[in-house]
Amino acid sequence: MAASSLDVVGIGNAIVDVLAQTDDSFLANQKLTKATMALIDEKRAETLYAGMGPGIEMSGGSVANTIAGVASLGGRGAYIGKVGNDQLGQVFAHDLRATGVRYETPALTQGPATARCLILVTPDAQRTMNTFLGACVELGPEDIDREIIAAAQVTYLEGYLFDPPRAKAAIRAAAEIAHAAGRKVSLSLSDPFCVDRHRAEFRDLVHHHIDILFANEIEICSLYETKSFEQAMRDVRGHCEIAALTKSAEGSVLVTDKEVQRIPSAPVAKVVDTTGAGDLYAAGVLYGLTHGYDLARAGRLGSLCAAEIISHFGARPETPLKSLAATAGLL
């Protein structure tokens, strides 16, 4: 196996977030399910946006947030995802590159606009997401850069990639290239509704192609159609080398064939917005695993990164994670 020149390459839906504060009655009126992600078409996006309060725009996208987090920790990251040839696409590309992430996927020259996620944040700090996939539907196997995949210790994928039509083929191509190069492949299950939509394919992917799995409690239980987290944990063991399973404020559990590490969440003065909590947890864990950390230490770094992101609006770090990790003795 050649020496890696990258720690993690992510493949995901390239999205700009539009975050606005709201209340529970707005969610009810709009028939939105709190704390989940719904796919919406452009027309619905326009209607919903018209009803939302003033917002802030920030680069988002689950895996892109993770890769930005890896870079903020000082790791070497790359990203593959499709934006449109428009202002929000330029914002997305700028923000990744400005974080030090290698990002070279060509923007769509014509067709749908850059994807947007309308994120409604309620006073309980929960985020309810509505994604218009836009240009993401055009991501395909031709966008998978063989050289980048082979150069990265881990190729990290999001379950959300099962929603746009051509991205599954891209996932399969990337996983094959990575494994052929002796690298690891990692997946986040992304969202409970997403697991519902693609359960059989997800299970097949997890059992045959994934080395490192990320999921929250609801997602892993949905994958194995059980109400018991402990049962789901038993089900996943042995199928993946490592499963990192998050339980919100209760912390996380990292399991391998031989080991179970239970990690508490890191303290947060005030939880403002949970957008990106799972993404940044994954950033810490992946940074740790690609830097020789043991499971427990990687998990603690994940908790630390998640704590930073939920202390403010938006899913990209405000404080360089490298300095936070150094202060916490985790670098």
Add this chain to the structure above:
Amino acid sequence: MAASSLDVVGIGNAIVDVLAQTDDSFLANQKLTKATMALIDEKRAETLYAGMGPGIEMSGGSVANTIAGVASLGGRGAYIGKVGNDQLGQVFAHDLRATGVRYETPALTQGPATARCLILVTPDAQRTMNTFLGACVELGPEDIDREIIAAAQVTYLEGYLFDPPRAKAAIRAAAEIAHAAGRKVSLSLSDPFCVDRHRAEFRDLVHHHIDILFANEIEICSLYETKSFEQAMRDVRGHCEIAALTKSAEGSVLVTDKEVQRIPSAPVAKVVDTTGAGDLYAAGVLYGLTHGYDLARAGRLGSLCAAEIISHFGARPETPLKSLAATAGLL
């Protein structure tokens, strides 16, 4: 004089802010003068943006921030300003309308993009602004809606409007309509460099057409070419009905022919970003003056609104100002 159906109509450069954290060495390398606004062309905007860290995008524009603040206090606001027919223009329009502001200026159908202000925030919470005026250069007298101006108790203008070529004529038209309808005209001097660029015209405007003037210490001293704030205050008295002069953390002074009110700044737990401090001070004062407050009470409301805005990133309120003002006994 007909009953007013609006409290304040603002006319300004319609801008989307791009805020990024930086340090003093970046400002030095880019030859930027801290805490001021510089005009840049599109090419320079691209170069500077490429060098900046990851950002967040938020609607901005000095007067637009003020009008959003008036609306957040429960006031009736309208806005006139020019965006391009693009994604950032849609963001700008949405955010104003979502705050309850009447905003009907048609977007440019072709020509420059929506204006952007690249705002660099240093660890001392100072903001250094670089504005690409874009579509704002096309604002002209034909955009001044006579009915809206005549319906508002106050027409509020920004000194920045002297930068785009056609906006001066728009200012003159608006001031004439307002005064003919028996309304007040208010101006913010905006920025010390802006005063330097247009001193003679500013003085003429202030002395002959402005009823309510907003300026910070440096701007008012620059207008009268004096180093003494007290001297500048004496110079402005009698020329405007009211001058509201801000002194950052030292608070503000509101002066009329007969009265001088010194108002302390409102307490802030941590100053994060001073972007919009003056804009939101003006929002509080203008809300107060259009709701029958005496000078001191209007000034205190200005301080309260400024305190909210400097406690977080960006120049639009995160917390509804109405509830803050109610809690403070200022509604």
